[in-house]
Amino acid sequence: MRNLIAVVTLVFLALCPIGLLAQTMEERLNALEETLKEQEKTIKDQQRLIEELKAEMKGLRSPSQPGTAAKEPAQAEQVQEQVKELKEKVDQVAEAQTRTVPSVFNPAIGLVGETVFSYRSKGSDETGSDRPGGFDAFQRSVELNLSASVDPFAKGYAVINASADPRTGEADATVEEAAIQTTSLPWNLTVKAGRFFGEFGRLSYIHDHELPFVNRPLALEEYVGGESRTDGVQVNYLVPISHYVSLTVGAGNQFGGDIPPNDVGQFRQGSNVNYWGRLSSSFDLTPDISIEPGISGLWNPATTDLGGGLPQPDGSTFFERERRLAGMDFTVSYKPLRNNQFQTVTWGTEVLYSDNRYDVYPPDGAFLNRSIGSTGLYSYLAYKFDRQWTVGFLYDVVESPENNRARTSAYSPYITWALSHWDQLRLQYTYTNPNAATGFKPDNAVYLQWAWIIGSHSHGWQER
Amino acid sequence: MKRILPSMLCLIVMAAVFCCAATPTHAAKIRVVTTLTDLADFSRAVGGDLVEVNSLATGVEDTHGVPMKPSFVPIMNRADLLVLVGFDCEHAFLPALLEASKNPRIQVGTPGYVDCSKGIVPRDVPKSTEHSEGDVHPYGNPHYMLDPVLAKTAIQNIYNALASFDPQHQGEFARNRDAYLASLDAKIAEWEKEVAPLKGVKFVSYHEHWPYFAARFGMEYVGTIEIKPGIDPTARHIEELITMMRAEHVPLVVREPQFPEKVPKRIAEATGAALVTLPIMPGGVPHTETYIKMMDYIIRTMVSALQGRK
Numbered sequence: 001m002r003n004l005i006a007v008v009t010l011v012f013l014a015l016c017p018i019g020l021l022a023q024t025m026e027e028r029l030n031a032l033e034e035t036l037k038e039q040e041k042t043i044k045d046q047q048r049l050i051e052e053l054k055a056e057m058k059g060l061r062s063p064s065q066p067g068t069a070a071k072e073p074a075q076a077e078q079v080q081e082q083v084k085e086l087k088e089k090v091d092q093v094a095e096a097q098t099r100t101v102p103s104v105f106n107p108a109i110g111l112v113g114e115t116v117f118s119y120r121s122k123g124s125d126e127t128g129s130d131r132p133g134g135f136d137a138f139q140r141s142v143e144l145n146l147s148a149s150v151d152p153f154a155k156g157y158a159v160i161n162a163s164a165d166p167r168t169g170e171a172d173a174t175v176e177e178a179a180i181q182t183t184s185l186p187w188n189l190t191v192k193a194g195r196f197f198g199e200f201g202r203l204s205y206i207h208d209h210e211l212p213f214v215n216r217p218l219a220l221e222e223y224v225g226g227e228s229r230t231d232g233v234q235v236n237y238l239v240p241i242s243h244y245v246s247l248t249v250g251a252g253n254q255f256g257g258d259i260p261p262n263d264v265g266q267f268r269q270g271s272n273v274n275y276w277g278r279l280s281s282s283f284d285l286t287p288d289i290s291i292e293p294g295i296s297g298l299w300n301p302a303t304t305d306l307g308g309g310l311p312q313p314d315g316s317t318f319f320e321r322e323r324r325l326a327g328m329d330f331t332v333s334y335k336p337l338r339n340n341q342f343q344t345v346t347w348g349t350e351v352l353y354s355d356n357r358y359d360v361y362p363p364d365g366a367f368l369n370r371s372i373g374s375t376g377l378y379s380y381l382a383y384k385f386d387r388q389w390t391v392g393f394l395y396d397v398v399e400s401p402e403n404n405r406a407r408t409s410a411y412s413p414y415i416t417w418a419l420s421h422w423d424q425l426r427l428q429y430t431y432t433n434p435n436a437a438t439g440f441k442p443d444n445a446v447y448l449q450w451a452w453i454i455g456s457h458s459h460g461w462q463e464r
Numbered sequence: 465m466k467r468i469l470p471s472m473l474c475l476i477v478m479a480a481v482f483c484c485a486a487t488p489t490h491a492a493k494i495r496v497v498t499t500l501t502d503l504a505d506f507s508r509a510v511g512g513d514l515v516e517v518n519s520l521a522t523g524v525e526d527t528h529g530v531p532m533k534p535s536f537v538p539i540m541n542r543a544d545l546l547v548l549v550g551f552d553c554e555h556a557f558l559p560a561l562l563e564a565s566k567n568p569r570i571q572v573g574t575p576g577y578v579d580c581s582k583g584i585v586p587r588d589v590p591k592s593t594e595h596s597e598g599d600v601h602p603y604g605n606p607h608y609m610l611d612p613v614l615a616k617t618a619i620q621n622i623y624n625a626l627a628s629f630d631p632q633h634q635g636e637f638a639r640n641r642d643a644y645l646a647s648l649d650a651k652i653a654e655w656e657k658e659v660a661p662l663k664g665v666k667f668v669s670y671h672e673h674w675p676y677f678a679a680r681f682g683m684e685y686v687g688t689i690e691i692k693p694g695i696d697p698t699a700r701h702i703e704e705l706i707t708m709m710r711a712e713h714v715p716l717v718v719r720e721p722q723f724p725e726k727v728p729k730r731i732a733e734a735t736g737a738a739l740v741t742l743p744i745m746p747g748g749v750p751h752t753e754t755y756i757k758m759m760d761y762i763i764r765t766m767v768s769a770l771q772g773r774k
Contacts, residue, residue, distance in 0.1 A: 183563075183568075183571065184568045184571070185566075186568075188541065188566045189566070190566060238537065238538075238541060238564070238565075238566050240541065241538065242538050243535075243538060244534040244535055244537050244538055246534075281534075282533070282534030282535060284533065284535050287522065290533060290534075290535070292534060335531045337522055337524050337525050337531065338524040338525065338721060338722050339722050339723075339724070340525070340529060340531050341526060341529045341722070342723075342724060387696050388696060420595070420598075420599075420694070420695055421599060421694065422595055454595070460560055461532065461560040461561075461563065461564050
């Protein structure tokens with residue numbers, strides 16, 4: 001019995017794998033059959049495709065079938081037409097490439113417009129201003145700015161201003177600046193030559209429309225003569241140390257208010273030329289706060305004919321014989337790194353000391369030679385509290401360079417609305433308070449300045 | 465004493481000359497100035513110990529509004545290479561600084577002027593450069609650095625400049641570049657997975673910083689809070705933006721940290737969108753000192769803001 005069980009077990013064990021094997025074999029066969037069928041189908045598809053391609057090639061070689069005879073020439077004609085059109089367009093582009101374009105070397109061009117609307121409580125006879133009292137609209141600037149590289153070694157620029165003449169109202173075009181400036185001199189040097197605004201002080205070499213307030217400070221008007229325009233040459237040197245120190249020296253035959261060239265028609269000595277210089281630096285007190293101090297000097301040893309005689313209220317006449325002007329300035333800026341486009345505070349102050357020497361001809365005819373020391377300063381605080389809005393306050397005081405007892409002070413709160421980089425409105429109130437020695441009367445004035453720029457504009461170093 | 469003094473002075477002078485002559489001369493490092501911090505990060509990665517890198521921006525500034533500090537001038541004056549984003553990104557501060565630097569080695573057109581936009585196809589090249597379109601960039605949107613794949617082109621440009629400036633160390637620069645690109649590629653693969661929830665998600669931002677980022681990660685950039693580049697929004701524009709965002713179901717408002725929070729917050733509240741503050745260069749917000757950390761921060765902040773909203 002035991003043997004029988006053993007035999008049955010052995011047979012079962014032997015047959016089981018065979019059964020399993022048979023099952024596996026069957027599955028494999030089925031799978032192979034399916035693969036074969038798929039391959040047969042693929043072969044049939046490929047054969048069909050080959051037949052189709054053969055037929056197509058045959059058709060291409062043999063004359064056209066009657067049914068397609070009309071269609072094919074039409075298609076060919078259409079293709080030819082398209083090729084022709086394309087060729088014409090390519091020819092046009094090629095022709096355009098060879099065409100002469102005179103404007104291709106044009107410099108960058110920008111135009112600045114600046115209109116000042118004002119109301120002044122006193123007439124010009126009582127204020128000494130060249131603008132009338134009451135309501136006034138003054139097109140102060142129409143500045144055409146041109147700039148481009150001259151060659152790999154220099155750039156050139158020009159500023160042509162056609163502002164309205166204060167008396168006639170006619171636009172009177174003048175070349176405010178036209179200068180060449182080197183770009184690749186060694187030893188940290190830059191040379192500028194031609195007509196330009198000489199670097200004296202902090203704001204005298206900035207155009208009217210770029211000032212942080214409407215009018216140029218009284219001290220700059222009195223001592224420099226407005227913008228520091230000169231015909232001459234200026235050399236700037238960046239001291240090669242790890243701290244920013246900039247040194248500028250220049251010479252020119254006129255400077256600011258000293259507009260008439262000295263000694264017209266005469267032999268010009270070196271002593272008749274204006275010499276100026278400026279030393280400036282900067283210190284980062286914190287990442288957000290910096291201070292930029294500077295000192296400046298202007299000297300003309302023999303200003304023999306500065307605009308002729310200067311009549312004084314006491315009846316005497318002054319002739320300037322030597323021009324000596326010294327200045328000290330500083331600008332403290334709070335510009336938070338993160339949001340300096342939305343919030344800044346700037347405090348700028350400049351003190352000027354004039355020590356001109358005059359030939360004085362009193363009414364009694366006794367000739368005098370006098371040096372007169374006089375002082376002026378301006379200080380302003382501007383707070384930008386939004387990308388578009390800035391409020392500020394300007395304090396001005398100046399003594400007349402010919403009479404240091406004649407003092408004028410002014411207070412000017414203002415608000416600026418910059419709609420964009422290129423469009424700005426400014427409202428300013430100015431109370432001007434001249435003392436009795438000046439011969440003028442106190443004046444209240446309201447200004448509305450609208451300045452705009454079209455075309456090319458650059459963010460110059462002076463905008464910092 | 466009178467006899468000894470000249471001898472002592474002579475000795476001191478000789479000692480001073482000896483000290484100067486005997487001081488080992490260290491190979492000077494290549495002085496690299498970058499405009500923005502992402503470029504500084506890449507320059508350090510490629511240049512390694514052979515470069516001294518200074519960035520004009522610290523990271524918190526607007527890419528177009530780095531203040532023109534006189535203290536930058538001496539740094540730029542001594543630079544061997546100036547690395548910049550290009551596409552006019554730095555137009556508000558770089559040209560004046562370049563002129564003031566008086567450094568002929570880094571002026572436009574010289575090998576030291578390294579414009580990292582070389583080889584990058586710009587997006588959104590304006591059809592008009594009229595100022596009626598705002599402060600447009602005539603060469604196209606310059607914010608390609610927020611696409612890490614395009615950032616690789618900038619890295620290659622930095623490598624080219626360094627290798628050209630110092631061919632002796634080309635091998636070292638190449639090794640550094642390859643190592644950095646490998647780590648960046650690994651992160652890009654990681655970011656691609658992480659941004660899955662952001663695919664197709666619409667968002668607005670204050671300034672047009674994000675079109676390259678959106679294109680890379682499959683997001684939909686639908687508008688800006690500024691009415692035009694550099695022009696603050698008007699009340700009407702804000703209302704129109706809110707209406708559009710409601711209609712389009714825009715779930716994210718991105719505010720770059722240099723812009724005020726008030727208007728983005730108001731828009732987010734009015735539309736129910738999540739407001740996120742995202743840096744546009746390394747260092748813009750804490751814990752984003754490197755480019756990779758910054759991208760990590762941007763993606764994770766966006767994803768978590770979106771998930772938090774759900």
